[in-house]
């Protein structure tokens with residue numbers, strides 16, 4: 430039942446918009462309509478982005494204290510909602526900070542470039558490339574401070590991890606998307622072990638496959654020297670897309686050795702060969 434005091438129409442939208450956020454920008458991003466209202470998809474997207482922003486706010490504030498250049502990369506950026514909102518809320522005066530968006534879809538990159546120019550977000554840069562091919566881009570700095578991947582589909586999240594690791598990003602923040610690779614491998618696994626019941630049904634296979642993948646992603650990041658925190662992004666309906674993984678660089682060799690043992694052992698327990706499994710070349 431709708432409460433009498435619940436704001437309606439535009440006033441409801443206003444109560445959902447963060448202080449300092451440009452309404453004009455949200456309109457230009459089509460999150461808000463021209464008359465300032467929001468549909469349920471936009472509301473959900475804005476909620477996700479704001480939740481992610483609140484999780485990374487402490488990291489951002491630390492980075493913003495620095496005087497040297499700071500480079501943030503959003504991979505699988507789509508319409509770059511995240512980048513635009515971050516820039517608007519935190520980066521307009523942070524002249525040492527650049528935010529990059531990597532996206533394969535040319536049309537989205539072109540629109541985002543126009544929007545960045547319209548709002549004079551001069552330190553927003555766009556790379557129209559696959560994540561896995563982006564490291565070679567000369568305009569991208571070798572050392573990155575923060576890599577973000579919000580709902581990078583399937584193994585694009587793994588590309589984001591490899592991208593973050595290869596540039597030794599100080600922080601890698603992931604909200605994985607749907608995951609199909611592991612479910613396929615689990616289905617093909619010849620096993621009579623009781624544990625197979627965990628993924629006997631297709632629905633369980635997708636859920637468990639997604640869960641296992643994220644567990645292995647965490648172990649891979651720990652094995653690469655990152656402290657990992659896993660939490661729920663926001664209590665909403667798409668449970669499979671609601672996990673937040675925050676990895677921050679840690680300088681501790683014994684931690685890495687221990688994590689590698691756990692990653693290897695976990696990969697041996699369920700011997701499927703996916704992007705996240707420990708292999709001998711690791």
Ligand SMILES: C[S@@+](CC[C@H](N)C(=O)[O-])C[C@H]1O[C@@H](n2cnc3c(N)ncnc32)[C@H](O)[C@@H]1O
Nearest residue numbers: 505506507532533534559560579580581582585
């Ligand atoms: C589900 S959308 C999410 C977009 C955005 N991060 C957001 O949350 O609104 C995933 C985006 O990643 C892009 N993408 C998928 N695989 C990619 C890859 N390998 N390299 C770069 N972009 C990729 C897709 O084109 C799509 O725009």
